[in-house]
Amino acid sequence: MKNIFLKLNYNLASFFSFFILFSILFFLTSCGEKKTEELHEEEKSENEVALTGSQFKTVGIEFGSVENRNLNLVIKANGYTTVPPQNMANISTLIGGTVKDILVLEGTFVNKGKVLATIQNLEVVEMQEDYNSAIANIEFLQLEFNRQKTLSDENVNPRKTFQEVKSKLAVEKARAQAAKNKLQALNMTTNGSSLVPIVSPISGYVGKISIAKGAFAETGTILFEVVDNSQMHLDLNVYEKDLGSISIGQTIDFILTNQGNKSIKGKIFGINKSFSNESKTVAVHAKINANDAKDLISGMYVSANINITNATVPALPKDAIVRNGDKYFIFIQDLAHIEKEEKHTETSKEHNEVHFKAIEVMPGTTDLGYTEVKFVEAVPANAKIVVKGAFYLLSAMKGGGTHEH
Structure with a gap:
C-alpha cells in the first residue's frame, strides 16, 4: 500500500512538472510570435498610410492607372x-592720342561706320604731308618718265637716264601708297585735320566705354565694346x-x-x-x-x-508622383487590407479605413502634364493608383499617418 502511494505521488509530480514546462514554452512562443508580428506591422507601417472614410472624402483622393503615352523625350x-x-567688337586705336570727343553713350545703338570718338595726334599730319608730297613728285616724275622714254626710244639720251627716272617714279608711287594705306587704316582721308576718328566696325549696341575726354588713348587698349x-x-x-x-x-x-x-x-x-x-x-x-x-x-x-x-512610354499624371528625400514614390490602394477588412464585422474600427502603400518609381521625361515612370518593384496589374492627393498621403506617412493597429 505504501508503494502504491509513493508511485502515485511520483506520477503527480511528473505531471505537474510537465504542465509547468509546457506553459513556459507556450508563453515564450506566444511572445515571440507577438513580437515578430509587431515588428512586421512596424516594418509595414513605414511605407503604409491609412485614411478614415471622412478623411478620404475631404482630401478628394482620385484613382487611375498607368497609361501608354506618346511623350516628347x-x-x-x-x-x-x-x-x-564676328558679332562682338572690342574697339581700340592703331595710334595713340588725346581723346578729343566722345560721341555716344553706353546702351545706344550704332550703325557700322559710326564715329564713336575722336582722338588727336599730330603724326597723322605728317602722314598726310608724306602722301601729298609723294603725289606731287609722282606728277613731275611721270612727265619726266614720258620724256625720257621718248628720247630713249629715239636713241637720243642714254638708256641709263631713263632707268633712273623710272626707278624714282616707282619709289614715289610706293611712298604715296604706304601713306594712303596708313591713313585708310586710321579711317582718315588724305586731306583733313589731326583728329583721328574711332569707328564702329559693326552695327550693334555700345557696351562698356573705357575712355574719358582729355585722357590719352594708348594703342592696343580697348576703348569701346559693341555687341x-x-x-x-x-x-x-x-x-x-x-x-x-x-x-x-x-x-x-x-x-x-x-x-x-x-x-x-x-x-x-x-x-x-x-x-x-x-x-x-x-x-x-x-x-x-x-x-x-x-x-x-x-x-x-x-x-x-x-x-x-x-x-x-508608360506614364502617369505628374501629380501622382511625389518625392521623399532622393527617392520618388506613387501610392496604390492596399488590396491586402481590403481582404482583411471584409473578414471583420461592420462594427470593426478598420472597416471605415482606406489603406495605401507607397511604391518606389523612377520618373523620366515630363510632357503635357504626364511623366514617364519605371517601377522599382512590381505592382499588381489591377492596382488602383492615386493620381490626385498623393502629396497629402506622403505628408501623412512621414508624420506617422493615421494608421492604427
Missing part, C-alpha cells in the same frame, strides 16, 4: 547666352553620355533661370568635337529665334530641354 542641359565672335544681339545663340554643356542622342537640327526649349519661366525656342547648329573642361562636357551651340533674341544679353544663365524624339 528630352535631354536637360544648362548653359549661357552668347554671341559669335550685335541679333545673332544671339546658346552654348549648352552636354555630358558625354548624352552625346549619342544629340544631332544638328534638333529643337530646344529653354528658360532664363533668373528671368521668370517664359519658354524660348531655338535650334542646334553646331556640336564641338572636344571636351570643354574637366567636367567632361561638350559645348552644343543653338541658334535662338530672332524675335526672341532681341531682348537677351550675352552671359545670361539658361536651363534647356533638348527635344530628342517622341516615344510611347
